[in-house]
Amino acid sequence: MIISDQELEVLINDVYEYYGFDFSSYSMASFKRRVDRLFQLDGFKSFPVFLSKIRTDPEYFKRMVEEITVNVTEMFRDPLFYKVLRTEILPVLATKPFIRIWHAGCSTGEEVFSMAIMLKEANLLHKSLLYATDISPAVLELAKKGVFPLRMIKQYSENYIASGGKEDFSRYYIANYGSAKFGEDLIERMVFSQHNLVSDRSFNEFDIILCRNVMIYFDKDLQERALELFDGSLSKLGYLALGTKETIKFSALQTKYSQLNKEKIWKKLR
Protein backbone atom coordinates (compact mmCIF):
# COMPACT_ATOMS: atom_id res chain seq x y z
CA MET A 1 0.00 0.00 0.00
CA ILE A 2 1.23 3.46 -0.85
CA ILE A 3 -0.92 5.51 1.49
CA SER A 4 -0.83 4.43 5.11
CA ASP A 5 -3.89 3.80 7.25
CA GLN A 6 -3.18 6.97 9.18
CA GLU A 7 -2.88 9.08 6.05
CA LEU A 8 -6.10 7.61 4.77
CA GLU A 9 -7.82 8.63 7.97
CA VAL A 10 -6.53 12.19 7.59
CA LEU A 11 -7.76 12.29 4.03
CA ILE A 12 -11.21 11.00 4.97
CA ASN A 13 -11.48 13.58 7.77
CA ASP A 14 -10.35 16.46 5.59
CA VAL A 15 -12.68 15.55 2.75
CA TYR A 16 -15.53 15.51 5.22
CA GLU A 17 -14.53 18.82 6.75
CA TYR A 18 -14.00 20.63 3.43
CA TYR A 19 -16.71 19.11 1.27
CA GLY A 20 -19.13 17.30 3.58
CA PHE A 21 -18.62 13.94 1.84
CA ASP A 22 -18.24 11.17 4.36
CA PHE A 23 -16.24 8.20 3.10
CA SER A 24 -15.51 6.80 6.55
CA SER A 25 -18.01 3.98 6.16
CA TYR A 26 -16.87 2.77 2.77
CA SER A 27 -15.45 -0.71 2.48
CA MET A 28 -11.86 0.02 3.49
CA ALA A 29 -10.12 -2.70 1.48
CA SER A 30 -11.52 -1.38 -1.75
CA PHE A 31 -11.47 2.32 -0.84
CA LYS A 32 -7.75 2.18 -0.06
CA ARG A 33 -7.00 0.64 -3.43
CA ARG A 34 -8.97 3.41 -5.13
CA VAL A 35 -7.08 6.15 -3.32
CA ASP A 36 -3.73 4.51 -4.09
CA ARG A 37 -4.73 4.18 -7.71
CA LEU A 38 -5.64 7.88 -8.02
CA PHE A 39 -2.42 8.94 -6.28
CA GLN A 40 -0.39 6.95 -8.80
CA LEU A 41 -2.53 7.80 -11.81
CA ASP A 42 -2.06 11.52 -11.27
CA GLY A 43 1.64 11.16 -10.56
CA PHE A 44 1.75 12.54 -7.03
CA LYS A 45 5.08 12.27 -5.25
CA SER A 46 4.02 12.83 -1.68
CA PHE A 47 0.92 12.51 0.42
CA PRO A 48 0.89 16.15 1.68
CA VAL A 49 0.88 17.45 -1.91
CA PHE A 50 -1.95 15.10 -2.80
CA LEU A 51 -3.93 16.14 0.27
CA SER A 52 -3.47 19.84 -0.31
CA LYS A 53 -4.56 19.49 -3.95
CA ILE A 54 -7.75 17.82 -2.78
CA ARG A 55 -8.36 20.45 -0.12
CA THR A 56 -7.73 23.53 -2.22
CA ASP A 57 -9.00 22.58 -5.66
CA PRO A 58 -12.74 21.80 -5.83
CA GLU A 59 -12.37 20.75 -9.47
CA TYR A 60 -9.78 18.21 -8.43
CA PHE A 61 -12.05 17.02 -5.64
CA LYS A 62 -14.72 16.39 -8.26
CA ARG A 63 -12.21 14.30 -10.17
CA MET A 64 -11.33 12.47 -6.99
CA VAL A 65 -14.96 11.53 -6.37
CA GLU A 66 -15.29 10.38 -9.95
CA GLU A 67 -12.15 8.25 -9.81
CA ILE A 68 -12.54 6.87 -6.32
CA THR A 69 -16.04 5.64 -6.87
CA VAL A 70 -16.27 2.77 -9.29
CA ASN A 71 -18.40 3.83 -12.24
CA VAL A 72 -18.30 0.86 -14.57
CA THR A 73 -21.73 0.10 -15.91
CA GLU A 74 -23.42 -1.28 -19.01
CA MET A 75 -26.77 -1.21 -20.71
CA PHE A 76 -28.74 -4.33 -19.79
CA ARG A 77 -25.92 -5.41 -17.45
CA ASP A 78 -26.71 -8.98 -16.37
CA PRO A 79 -29.35 -9.58 -19.06
CA LEU A 80 -31.15 -12.24 -17.05
CA PHE A 81 -31.88 -9.69 -14.35
CA TYR A 82 -33.55 -7.49 -16.96
CA LYS A 83 -35.45 -10.46 -18.28
CA VAL A 84 -37.02 -10.96 -14.86
CA LEU A 85 -37.83 -7.25 -14.66
CA ARG A 86 -39.44 -7.43 -18.06
CA THR A 87 -41.46 -10.59 -17.56
CA GLU A 88 -42.27 -10.56 -13.84
CA ILE A 89 -42.07 -7.04 -12.46
CA LEU A 90 -43.29 -4.74 -15.23
CA PRO A 91 -46.61 -6.59 -15.61
CA VAL A 92 -47.25 -5.97 -11.89
CA LEU A 93 -46.27 -2.31 -12.12
CA ALA A 94 -48.47 -1.95 -15.18
CA THR A 95 -51.58 -2.14 -13.01
CA LYS A 96 -50.65 1.14 -11.29
CA PRO A 97 -51.88 4.52 -12.52
CA PHE A 98 -48.39 5.93 -12.15
CA ILE A 99 -44.96 4.29 -11.79
CA ARG A 100 -42.13 5.83 -9.79
CA ILE A 101 -38.66 4.35 -10.15
CA TRP A 102 -35.45 5.26 -8.32
CA HIS A 103 -32.05 4.38 -9.75
CA ALA A 104 -29.75 5.01 -6.78
CA GLY A 105 -26.11 5.17 -7.90
CA CYS A 106 -27.02 5.41 -11.59
CA SER A 107 -23.47 6.24 -12.72
CA THR A 108 -23.40 7.34 -16.36
CA GLY A 109 -27.02 6.34 -16.93
CA GLU A 110 -26.86 3.10 -18.93
CA GLU A 111 -29.11 1.36 -16.41
CA VAL A 112 -31.71 4.15 -16.56
CA PHE A 113 -31.87 4.10 -20.35
CA SER A 114 -32.20 0.31 -20.32
CA MET A 115 -35.15 0.61 -17.98
CA ALA A 116 -36.75 3.35 -20.08
CA ILE A 117 -36.45 1.18 -23.19
CA MET A 118 -38.20 -1.70 -21.46
CA LEU A 119 -40.93 0.59 -20.16
CA LYS A 120 -41.44 1.95 -23.63
CA GLU A 121 -41.76 -1.53 -25.07
CA ALA A 122 -44.29 -2.43 -22.37
CA ASN A 123 -46.17 0.76 -23.24
CA LEU A 124 -45.63 2.10 -19.72
CA LEU A 125 -43.12 4.86 -20.29
CA HIS A 126 -45.74 7.62 -20.60
CA LYS A 127 -46.91 6.97 -17.02
CA SER A 128 -43.49 6.40 -15.50
CA LEU A 129 -40.94 8.70 -13.92
CA LEU A 130 -37.34 7.55 -13.53
CA TYR A 131 -35.42 9.33 -10.77
CA ALA A 132 -31.72 8.79 -11.30
CA THR A 133 -29.29 9.84 -8.59
CA ASP A 134 -25.60 9.56 -7.88
CA ILE A 135 -23.05 11.07 -5.51
CA SER A 136 -20.81 12.10 -8.39
CA PRO A 137 -21.76 15.22 -10.40
CA ALA A 138 -19.37 14.19 -13.18
CA VAL A 139 -21.24 11.00 -14.04
CA LEU A 140 -24.62 12.72 -13.81
CA GLU A 141 -23.57 15.26 -16.41
CA LEU A 142 -22.83 12.41 -18.79
CA ALA A 143 -25.95 10.47 -17.87
CA LYS A 144 -28.26 13.38 -18.71
CA LYS A 145 -27.04 13.50 -22.28
CA GLY A 146 -27.97 9.96 -23.13
CA VAL A 147 -24.88 9.63 -25.29
CA PHE A 148 -22.86 6.44 -25.06
CA PRO A 149 -19.77 5.28 -26.93
CA LEU A 150 -20.68 3.64 -30.21
CA ARG A 151 -18.03 0.96 -29.69
CA MET A 152 -20.07 -0.38 -26.77
CA ILE A 153 -23.27 -0.73 -28.75
CA LYS A 154 -22.55 -4.18 -30.12
CA GLN A 155 -22.27 -5.54 -26.58
CA TYR A 156 -25.36 -3.60 -25.50
CA SER A 157 -27.49 -4.94 -28.34
CA GLU A 158 -26.39 -8.47 -27.45
CA ASN A 159 -27.35 -7.82 -23.82
CA TYR A 160 -30.64 -6.34 -24.99
CA ILE A 161 -31.47 -9.45 -27.00
CA ALA A 162 -30.40 -11.74 -24.13
CA SER A 163 -32.75 -9.79 -21.85
CA GLY A 164 -35.66 -10.68 -24.11
CA GLY A 165 -35.65 -7.57 -26.30
CA LYS A 166 -37.39 -8.16 -29.61
CA GLU A 167 -36.90 -4.88 -31.45
CA ASP A 168 -34.06 -3.79 -33.65
CA PHE A 169 -31.86 -2.10 -31.00
CA SER A 170 -30.66 0.52 -33.48
CA ARG A 171 -34.08 2.17 -33.51
CA TYR A 172 -33.35 3.61 -30.07
CA TYR A 173 -30.31 5.71 -30.94
CA ILE A 174 -28.75 7.83 -33.63
CA ALA A 175 -25.13 7.03 -34.42
CA ASN A 176 -22.86 10.01 -34.91
CA TYR A 177 -19.07 10.45 -34.74
CA GLY A 178 -18.34 7.44 -32.58
CA SER A 179 -21.26 7.96 -30.26
CA ALA A 180 -24.82 6.76 -29.96
CA LYS A 181 -27.40 9.34 -28.90
CA PHE A 182 -30.52 7.90 -27.32
CA GLY A 183 -33.94 9.40 -27.93
CA GLU A 184 -35.44 12.47 -26.24
CA ASP A 185 -38.65 10.53 -25.65
CA LEU A 186 -36.68 8.40 -23.16
CA ILE A 187 -34.88 11.35 -21.55
CA GLU A 188 -38.17 13.21 -21.06
CA ARG A 189 -39.25 10.73 -18.41
CA MET A 190 -36.01 11.00 -16.39
CA VAL A 191 -35.04 13.27 -13.52
CA PHE A 192 -31.35 13.41 -12.67
CA SER A 193 -30.04 14.78 -9.41
CA GLN A 194 -27.14 14.52 -7.05
CA HIS A 195 -27.94 12.45 -3.98
CA ASN A 196 -25.57 10.98 -1.43
CA LEU A 197 -26.74 7.73 0.11
CA VAL A 198 -24.57 8.42 3.14
CA SER A 199 -26.11 11.72 4.14
CA ASP A 200 -29.18 12.62 2.07
CA ARG A 201 -32.70 11.64 2.91
CA SER A 202 -35.62 10.02 1.24
CA PHE A 203 -37.25 12.31 -1.33
CA ASN A 204 -40.24 10.36 -2.59
CA GLU A 205 -42.03 7.04 -2.47
CA PHE A 206 -41.19 4.52 -5.16
CA ASP A 207 -42.63 1.37 -6.65
CA ILE A 208 -39.19 0.00 -7.41
CA ILE A 209 -35.72 1.02 -6.31
CA LEU A 210 -32.66 -0.21 -8.15
CA CYS A 211 -29.38 0.12 -6.32
CA ARG A 212 -27.06 -2.17 -8.16
CA ASN A 213 -23.33 -2.50 -7.52
CA VAL A 214 -23.24 0.54 -5.26
CA MET A 215 -23.49 -0.88 -1.77
CA ILE A 216 -20.66 -3.36 -2.33
CA TYR A 217 -18.41 -0.33 -1.79
CA PHE A 218 -19.99 0.36 1.63
CA ASP A 219 -19.19 -1.33 4.92
CA LYS A 220 -21.89 -3.33 6.66
CA ASP A 221 -23.11 -0.47 8.85
CA LEU A 222 -23.50 1.91 5.95
CA GLN A 223 -25.23 -0.82 3.95
CA GLU A 224 -27.72 -1.17 6.77
CA ARG A 225 -28.33 2.59 6.83
CA ALA A 226 -28.80 2.72 3.07
CA LEU A 227 -31.20 -0.22 3.24
CA GLU A 228 -33.22 1.63 5.86
CA LEU A 229 -33.35 4.63 3.56
CA PHE A 230 -34.64 2.43 0.75
CA ASP A 231 -37.11 0.73 3.05
CA GLY A 232 -38.48 4.15 4.01
CA SER A 233 -38.74 5.12 0.34
CA LEU A 234 -40.53 2.02 -0.95
CA SER A 235 -44.26 1.68 -1.20
CA LYS A 236 -45.87 -1.40 0.30
CA LEU A 237 -45.32 -4.31 -2.09
CA GLY A 238 -42.62 -2.27 -3.80
CA TYR A 239 -39.46 -3.91 -5.14
CA LEU A 240 -35.82 -3.53 -4.23
CA ALA A 241 -33.31 -4.65 -6.86
CA LEU A 242 -29.61 -5.13 -6.08
CA GLY A 243 -26.59 -6.31 -8.04
CA THR A 244 -26.00 -10.01 -8.78
CA LYS A 245 -23.64 -10.50 -5.85
CA GLU A 246 -25.48 -8.35 -3.33
CA THR A 247 -27.92 -9.50 -0.69
CA ILE A 248 -30.10 -8.26 2.16
CA LYS A 249 -29.57 -11.62 3.86
CA PHE A 250 -27.24 -10.09 6.43
CA SER A 251 -29.59 -7.20 7.24
CA ALA A 252 -32.17 -6.84 10.00
CA LEU A 253 -34.66 -5.73 7.33
CA GLN A 254 -34.72 -9.06 5.54
CA THR A 255 -37.72 -10.30 7.50
CA LYS A 256 -39.87 -7.60 5.91
CA TYR A 257 -39.03 -8.77 2.40
CA SER A 258 -39.37 -11.84 0.27
CA GLN A 259 -36.93 -12.68 -2.49
CA LEU A 260 -38.05 -13.40 -6.02
CA ASN A 261 -36.66 -16.77 -7.07
CA LYS A 262 -32.89 -16.65 -7.32
CA GLU A 263 -32.71 -13.09 -8.64
CA LYS A 264 -31.50 -10.30 -6.41
CA ILE A 265 -34.94 -8.71 -6.28
CA TRP A 266 -36.94 -8.43 -3.07
CA LYS A 267 -40.57 -7.52 -2.56
CA LYS A 268 -41.53 -5.46 0.45
CA LEU A 269 -44.20 -7.30 2.37
CA ARG A 270 -45.17 -4.71 4.92
Next chain:
Amino acid sequence: MEEAAVNNNFKVLIIGGSAGSLEVLIRILPQLTAIPFALVIVLHRKAGDDSMLEELIAAKTTIPVMEVDDKTPLVPGSICIAPSDYHLLFEKDDILSLDASEKINFSRPSIDVSFESAAEIYGSRLTAILLSGANSDGTNGAIAIKNAGGMVVIQKPESASMSYMPNSAIQNMVPDYILDVDGILDLIHNIVP
Protein backbone atom coordinates in the same frame (compact mmCIF):
# COMPACT_ATOMS: atom_id res chain seq x y z
CA MET B 1 -14.09 -5.79 17.90
CA GLU B 2 -10.91 -6.67 19.82
CA GLU B 3 -12.80 -9.51 21.40
CA ALA B 4 -14.07 -10.92 18.14
CA ALA B 5 -10.54 -10.94 16.77
CA VAL B 6 -9.34 -12.95 19.75
CA ASN B 7 -12.17 -15.44 19.63
CA ASN B 8 -11.88 -16.06 15.93
CA ASN B 9 -8.19 -16.47 15.59
CA PHE B 10 -8.48 -18.95 12.78
CA LYS B 11 -6.05 -19.38 9.94
CA VAL B 12 -6.73 -18.69 6.32
CA LEU B 13 -5.46 -20.64 3.33
CA ILE B 14 -5.77 -18.83 0.04
CA ILE B 15 -5.10 -20.59 -3.24
CA GLY B 16 -4.59 -18.64 -6.46
CA GLY B 17 -4.22 -20.00 -9.95
CA SER B 18 -5.00 -19.68 -13.59
CA ALA B 19 -4.69 -22.01 -16.59
CA GLY B 20 -3.86 -25.52 -15.37
CA SER B 21 -4.74 -24.87 -11.74
CA LEU B 22 -8.16 -26.47 -11.71
CA GLU B 23 -6.65 -29.91 -12.35
CA VAL B 24 -4.45 -29.42 -9.28
CA LEU B 25 -7.44 -28.50 -7.13
CA ILE B 26 -9.33 -31.49 -8.42
CA ARG B 27 -6.50 -33.71 -7.17
CA ILE B 28 -6.19 -31.96 -3.82
CA LEU B 29 -9.78 -31.33 -2.74
CA PRO B 30 -11.03 -34.93 -2.51
CA GLN B 31 -8.15 -35.62 -0.09
CA LEU B 32 -9.31 -32.98 2.37
CA THR B 33 -12.03 -33.76 4.85
CA ALA B 34 -12.54 -31.43 7.79
CA ILE B 35 -10.36 -28.33 7.60
CA PRO B 36 -9.60 -26.26 10.71
CA PHE B 37 -9.00 -23.14 8.60
CA ALA B 38 -10.95 -21.05 6.07
CA LEU B 39 -10.11 -21.90 2.47
CA VAL B 40 -10.42 -19.20 -0.18
CA ILE B 41 -9.93 -20.00 -3.85
CA VAL B 42 -9.21 -17.32 -6.45
CA LEU B 43 -9.02 -18.63 -9.99
CA HIS B 44 -9.02 -16.80 -13.27
CA ARG B 45 -12.26 -17.67 -14.92
CA LYS B 46 -14.39 -16.62 -17.85
CA ALA B 47 -16.68 -13.66 -17.21
CA GLY B 48 -20.25 -14.77 -16.66
CA ASP B 49 -19.49 -18.46 -16.11
CA ASP B 50 -21.86 -18.07 -13.14
CA SER B 51 -21.76 -21.01 -10.81
CA MET B 52 -20.04 -23.61 -13.00
CA LEU B 53 -16.77 -23.49 -11.08
CA GLU B 54 -18.55 -23.61 -7.72
CA GLU B 55 -20.48 -26.69 -8.81
CA LEU B 56 -17.38 -28.39 -10.14
CA ILE B 57 -15.48 -27.79 -6.92
CA ALA B 58 -18.41 -28.69 -4.68
CA ALA B 59 -18.62 -32.02 -6.48
CA LYS B 60 -15.03 -32.80 -5.48
CA THR B 61 -15.29 -32.18 -1.77
CA THR B 62 -17.40 -32.82 1.30
CA ILE B 63 -16.38 -29.47 2.76
CA PRO B 64 -19.19 -26.89 2.44
CA VAL B 65 -18.71 -24.49 -0.48
CA MET B 66 -20.23 -21.09 0.33
CA GLU B 67 -22.06 -18.93 -2.15
CA VAL B 68 -20.02 -15.74 -1.99
CA ASP B 69 -22.11 -12.59 -1.99
CA ASP B 70 -20.74 -9.25 -0.91
CA LYS B 71 -20.12 -9.18 2.89
CA THR B 72 -20.27 -12.95 3.28
CA PRO B 73 -18.55 -13.91 6.56
CA LEU B 74 -15.43 -16.01 6.28
CA VAL B 75 -15.72 -19.07 8.50
CA PRO B 76 -13.24 -21.85 9.25
CA GLY B 77 -14.17 -25.25 7.87
CA SER B 78 -15.59 -23.92 4.64
CA ILE B 79 -14.55 -23.00 1.12
CA CYS B 80 -15.17 -19.62 -0.53
CA ILE B 81 -14.58 -19.13 -4.24
CA ALA B 82 -14.09 -15.69 -5.77
CA PRO B 83 -17.05 -15.14 -8.12
CA SER B 84 -16.38 -14.34 -11.76
CA ASP B 85 -16.11 -10.67 -12.70
CA TYR B 86 -15.46 -9.38 -9.16
CA HIS B 87 -12.34 -8.82 -7.14
CA LEU B 88 -12.50 -10.54 -3.77
CA LEU B 89 -11.26 -8.49 -0.82
CA PHE B 90 -10.93 -9.06 2.92
CA GLU B 91 -12.31 -6.73 5.57
CA LYS B 92 -11.75 -6.55 9.31
CA ASP B 93 -14.05 -8.80 11.32
CA ASP B 94 -13.62 -11.72 8.90
CA ILE B 95 -15.91 -10.41 6.20
CA LEU B 96 -15.44 -10.74 2.45
CA SER B 97 -16.12 -7.82 0.15
CA LEU B 98 -16.54 -7.75 -3.60
CA ASP B 99 -15.44 -5.02 -5.97
CA ALA B 100 -16.18 -4.66 -9.68
CA SER B 101 -13.42 -2.15 -10.45
CA GLU B 102 -10.97 -2.35 -13.35
CA LYS B 103 -9.24 -5.61 -14.15
CA ILE B 104 -5.76 -6.03 -12.70
CA ASN B 105 -3.27 -8.05 -14.76
CA PHE B 106 -6.09 -8.49 -17.29
CA SER B 107 -7.98 -10.38 -14.62
CA ARG B 108 -11.04 -10.01 -12.44
CA PRO B 109 -10.87 -11.67 -9.98
CA SER B 110 -7.21 -10.82 -9.69
CA ILE B 111 -4.99 -12.97 -7.48
CA ASP B 112 -2.81 -9.98 -6.56
CA VAL B 113 -5.83 -8.04 -5.29
CA SER B 114 -7.00 -10.88 -3.04
CA PHE B 115 -3.50 -11.81 -1.85
CA GLU B 116 -2.60 -8.21 -0.98
CA SER B 117 -5.87 -7.65 0.81
CA ALA B 118 -5.64 -10.95 2.74
CA ALA B 119 -2.06 -10.10 3.72
CA GLU B 120 -3.23 -6.87 5.28
CA ILE B 121 -5.91 -8.48 7.40
CA TYR B 122 -4.43 -11.86 8.24
CA GLY B 123 -0.64 -11.34 8.26
CA SER B 124 1.05 -14.34 9.86
CA ARG B 125 -2.24 -16.28 10.04
CA LEU B 126 -2.22 -16.55 6.27
CA THR B 127 -0.85 -19.25 3.99
CA ALA B 128 -0.99 -18.71 0.24
CA ILE B 129 -0.45 -21.22 -2.52
CA LEU B 130 0.15 -20.04 -6.06
CA LEU B 131 -0.52 -22.63 -8.73
CA SER B 132 -0.14 -23.06 -12.47
CA GLY B 133 -0.95 -20.19 -14.80
CA ALA B 134 0.08 -18.28 -17.89
CA ASN B 135 0.40 -14.76 -16.51
CA SER B 136 2.18 -12.97 -13.71
CA ASP B 137 -0.83 -12.28 -11.52
CA GLY B 138 -0.08 -13.40 -7.96
CA THR B 139 3.55 -12.32 -7.84
CA ASN B 140 2.94 -8.94 -6.21
CA GLY B 141 0.43 -10.52 -3.89
CA ALA B 142 2.93 -13.18 -2.82
CA ILE B 143 5.46 -10.45 -2.05
CA ALA B 144 2.88 -8.60 0.06
CA ILE B 145 2.08 -11.78 1.99
CA LYS B 146 5.76 -12.40 2.78
CA ASN B 147 6.17 -8.80 3.90
CA ALA B 148 3.18 -9.17 6.20
CA GLY B 149 4.62 -12.30 7.81
CA GLY B 150 2.49 -14.90 6.02
CA MET B 151 3.63 -18.13 4.38
CA VAL B 152 3.97 -18.48 0.61
CA VAL B 153 4.01 -21.76 -1.26
CA ILE B 154 4.56 -21.94 -5.00
CA GLN B 155 3.72 -24.90 -7.17
CA LYS B 156 6.90 -26.40 -8.56
CA PRO B 157 7.02 -25.03 -12.11
CA GLU B 158 7.97 -28.45 -13.58
CA SER B 159 4.82 -29.93 -12.06
CA ALA B 160 2.58 -27.16 -13.39
CA SER B 161 0.95 -27.42 -16.79
CA MET B 162 1.62 -23.67 -17.18
CA SER B 163 4.85 -22.70 -15.48
CA TYR B 164 4.74 -18.96 -16.17
CA MET B 165 2.82 -17.96 -13.06
CA PRO B 166 4.90 -19.95 -10.54
CA ASN B 167 8.12 -18.96 -12.31
CA SER B 168 7.21 -15.29 -12.21
CA ALA B 169 6.76 -15.50 -8.43
CA ILE B 170 9.95 -17.48 -7.87
CA GLN B 171 11.97 -14.97 -9.89
CA ASN B 172 10.68 -12.04 -7.87
CA MET B 173 10.51 -13.31 -4.32
CA VAL B 174 11.70 -16.08 -2.02
CA PRO B 175 8.80 -18.38 -1.18
CA ASP B 176 8.77 -20.58 1.92
CA TYR B 177 8.28 -23.70 -0.18
CA ILE B 178 8.27 -24.78 -3.80
CA LEU B 179 6.28 -27.99 -3.95
CA ASP B 180 4.70 -30.44 -6.36
CA VAL B 181 1.08 -31.47 -5.90
CA ASP B 182 1.81 -34.21 -3.33
CA GLY B 183 3.99 -31.81 -1.40
CA ILE B 184 1.23 -29.20 -1.42
CA LEU B 185 -1.23 -31.76 -0.11
CA ASP B 186 1.11 -32.73 2.75
CA LEU B 187 1.56 -29.11 3.63
CA ILE B 188 -2.19 -28.47 3.74
CA HIS B 189 -2.67 -31.51 5.98
CA ASN B 190 -0.18 -29.99 8.38
CA ILE B 191 -1.93 -26.66 8.82
CA VAL B 192 -3.17 -26.87 12.39
CA PRO B 193 -5.53 -24.44 14.09
